[in-house]
Amino acid sequence: MRFDQVLGHERPLGIIRTHLEHNRLRGAYIFSGPEGIGKKMVAKIIAQEINCLEDAPPCQTCGSCIKTEKEQHPDVHLIQHGEAQIKIEDIREILRQASFRPYEGQAKIFIIDNAHKLNPEAANSLLKVLEEPPKDVLFILVTHKPQNIIKTVLSRCKVIRFTPLVRSRLEEILVKNYALERTGAHFLAYYAEGRLGLALRLKDTxxxxxxxxxxxxxxxxxxxxxxxxxxxxxxxxxxxxxxxxxxxxxxxxxxxxxxxxxxxxxxxxxxxxxxxxxxxxxxxxxxxxxxxxxxxxxxxxxxxxxxxxxxxxxxxxx
Ligand SMILES: [Zn+2]
CATH class of the missing domain: 1.20.272 (Zinc Finger, Delta Prime; domain 3)
Structure with missing residues (x-):
């Protein structure tokens, strides 16, 4: 997927694009917003965009884009433990990886999903690297509970907020792009409170x-x-x-x-x-x-x- 194929999120994508164009998308970001609205998806597009080997990134066909999509790129690290805690061992591994130069891409990218699950020890350990992030490293902390992330970590990150779609717009998208009948689309759009990812997960249940x-x-x-x-x-x-x-x-x-x-x-x-x-x-x-x-x-x-x-x-x- 490319940025122009993402539905909604005009404001956060505008900020991200500006940072990308000026080569400023490094250091640490927090993507916050409700679950199921595409925060992690956007983080992965960024990883593709930064490390794509072609002139019009992300091409989605080069080796780098494909490896990122399959979560096999050596410079793109996804830390996703669902509802389990993120422990200090996970962060130690991140710090170790971050100390190397990128193997084949332009930057090393660490996407930490459910970052509010960092336990205090892990958060403090991460803090050290956030204070002085190595060059060519990007951290993206994805969370729907930013209030549960310790303040010292929050203050080291640029926070980008993602919001759900307007429900009537999601209803239209479900009808036009996903061929849902009107009654079902209306229910899903309103029940999912405008969260496209959640509506799509629920649509086949x-x-x-x-x-x-x-x-x-x-x-x-x-x-x-x-x-x-x-x-x-x-x-x-x-x-x-x-x-x-x-x-x-x-x-x-x-x-x-x-x-x-x-x-x-x-x-x-x-x-x-x-x-x-x-x-x-x-x-x-x-x-x-x-x-x-x-x-x-x-x-x-x-x-x-x-x-x-x-x-x-x-x-x-x-
Ligand atoms: Zn590519």
């Missing part, structure tokens, strides 16, 4: 069907929330809680005068309106609170049966 199954089972008549429909695994349960939260978000905002087309569940608009009179703002506040509390408890592996029981009682309390 059963989410659209599942969400209506949950509403049909639990929203219209009092019935205990069971795992049969809410899901067996922790991840499925979490998604179901998110789906319920999005339903009550719609009700809350419709009560505040939100326009119909801004509803996440536009396909169930008649049902939203039908259930709307049942909930006061106070009750909705309590439900939203219980839902977010349930998510936290689920994280901590608290008994999910009890959790669903409490939530069900909250939904149907008089």
């Amino acid at each position: 059963a989410l659209l069907k599942e969400k209506n199954k949950i509403f049909d089972a639990f929203i219209f008549s009092p019935k205990p929330l069971d795992r049969e429909i809410m899901g067996q695994s922790k991840e499925e349960l979490q998604e179901s809680l998110n789906i319920l939260a999005s339903w009550f978000r719609d009700i809350y905002l419709l009560k505040c005068g939100l326009s119909e087309k801004e509803a996440i569940h536009l396909d169930r608009f008649a049902d939203l309106q039908k259930t709307l009179p049942r909930f006061s703002f106070k009750h909705l506040d309590e439900i939203m609170f219980t839902l977010s509390e349930s998510s936290l408890y689920l994280e901590k592996n608290i008994n999910s049966k009890l959790l669903l029981h409490n939530l069900g009682a909250q939904l149907w309390k008089a």
Whole structure:
């Protein structure tokens, strides 16, 4: 992919391009912004652009571009441990690699994904190299929780903020570029809150069907929330809680005068309106609170049966 093929992110890409044109894209950057909006993808395009062997980078066909794409370039290092901690051993290896000159590219590039997962020891060790980054080295720290990165590290980095797409624009993109039908595109764009990557990840899942199954089972008549429909695994349960939260978000905002087309569940608009009179703002506040509390408890592996029981009682309390 090239910068001109990236959808959205005009402002951050503008800054990056200027730095690239003036050969100033060195040292340390933080790419911050919600998950699933393409921060890491942009970091990889930068790596291709810097080390491309052709005149019009990134050509995507030269050896360097291909190796970067396949994550096999000796000068491009991706540190991605998912939700696990980034430890001092990882940083020691980075420091060792950074001390060498680039093997074949113009610069050595270290992309540290989920940089908020640096443990304090690792962050302090990284700080040393950020204070005086070697020439021809670029660090890109990717994060959706910059507040969890220690201030001394933050202050050594240029922070570039990425924001989601406007939801209506994402809906259009999903229809035009990904051939999704309108109802599904609308739901995904609004449910994913404008995050293209997340919408694309969700588009091939059963989410659209599942969400209506949950509403049909639990929203219209009092019935205990069971795992049969809410899901067996922790991840499925979490998604179901998110789906319920999005339903009550719609009700809350419709009560505040939100326009119909801004509803996440536009396909169930008649049902939203039908259930709307049942909930006061106070009750909705309590439900939203219980839902977010349930998510936290689920994280901590608290008994999910009890959790669903409490939530069900909250939904149907008089
Ligand atoms: Zn190339």
